[in-house]
Amino acid sequence: MPIVDVPVTAGVSKASYTVVGQGPGLVLVHGTGATAQSGWAPVIGALSDSYTIVAPDLPGSGGTRDPGGPLVLEDLVAHVVATARDAGLDSFHLAGHSLGAVVATATAALHPARVDSLTAHGGWSRADARMVFQFRLWQRLALTDPAALARLLLLTAMGKNTLRGWDEAAFEQTAAGFAEQLGSSRDGFARQAQADAAFDLTELLPRVTAPTLIISSADDRVVPPHHQHEMADRIPRARLVRVPGGHALPAENPALLTARLGEHLADVG
Incomplete structure (x- = not known):
């Protein structure tokens, strides 16, 4: 690149x-x-x-x-x-x-x-206040518990109709992929989440x-x-x-x- x-x-x-x-x-x-x-x-x-x-x-x-x-x-x-x-x-x-x-x-x-x-x-x-609260939680979890952040993002970012069609294995597999990605870029994610709340x-x-x-x-x-x-x-x-x-x-x-x-x-x- x-x-x-x-x-x-x-x-x-x-x-x-x-x-x-x-x-x-x-x-x-x-x-x-x-x-x-x-x-x-x-x-x-x-x-x-x-x-x-x-x-x-x-x-x-x-x-x-x-x-x-x-x-x-x-x-x-x-x-x-x-x-x-x-x-x-x-x-x-x-x-x-x-x-x-x-x-x-x-x-x-x-x-x-x-x-x-x-x-x-x-x-x-x-x-707004709700989003600031959310982005600060993202920031904290990115630095301390990427696996928990991955699960939170999975539950909130995906649409309800998408999630309705998944079984337990799909949830676990997708969350694991998210967690691996977040674990390798936790500082960058935290900085971007901080910016989300401030811009x-x-x-x-x-x-x-x-x-x-x-x-x-x-x-x-x-x-x-x-x-x-x-x-x-x-x-x-x-x-x-x-x-x-x-x-x-x-x-x-x-x-x-x-x-x-x-x-x-x-x-x-």
């Missing part, structure tokens, strides 16, 4: 990113605890024939190595812009999930000339000028749907679409997420 130096608040970050495909630029920004590949592999596979896809590993994830400490929103935005530029994209379509939706929206607000369209799933403008897009949302699609999962218990409604209300001319499923839509139903993203990209041209 390519690496590019990104100046950040505490020094210089070595940002790792995936680049694949051909056509107009499409930058994909992953969620908390994920990586470019774990968060977006099905979407990358489906759309790389039509788009040059760039997917950065945010600080705390994958191959990116940054100076450490609390994550600054503008630094994460800098990773998005720097990896896109390093891949040869002057402008690009932009999509983000969860934390990635927050970072993608901030990027669209701070760099409007570079962003041709924005798609955000499971995002929020500012964490505030309230003043940035009205500055988004790109054609925007806000995707809200009806059964999202991590970031309840009213947060996406608020984003759509505050971003000029944003369109809101509700879909079935939970917060982990990229894992639960990647075909549905890809379809909605693809439709939006086709609409904006």
Whole structure:
């Protein structure tokens, strides 16, 4: 994977990113605890024939190595812009999930000339008290008990219809996979969870000028749907679409997420 130096608040970050495909630029920004590949592999596979896809590993994830400490929103935005530029994209379509939706929206607000369209799933403008409590619990468990965090995420991030069809073995197998992933990146997950609780897009949302699609999962218990409604209300001319499923839509139903993203990209041209 390519690496590019990104100046950040505490020094210089070595940002790792995936680049694949051909056509107009499409930058994909992953969620908390994920990586470019774990968060977006099905979407990358489906759309790389039509788009040059760039997917950065945010600080705390994958191959990116940054100076450490609390994550600054503008630094994460800098990773998005720097990896896109390093891949040869002057402008690009932009999509983000969860934390990635927050970072993608901030990027669209701070760099409007570079962003041709924005798609955000499971995002929020500012964490309310319930979400702050949740993200601080994630942070604590990431550092002390990744296995318990994996089980918590499994129960809250997946949609109820997905979980209803699982047997005990499916729960245990999926939780074990989550726990292994979290155990190898516990510090990065904790830093990203801390950032989830702190970021505030309230003043940035009205500055988004790109054609925007806000995707809200009806059964999202991590970031309840009213947060996406608020984003759509505050971003000029944003369109809101509700879909079935939970917060982990990229894992639960990647075909549905890809379809909605693809439709939006086709609409904006």
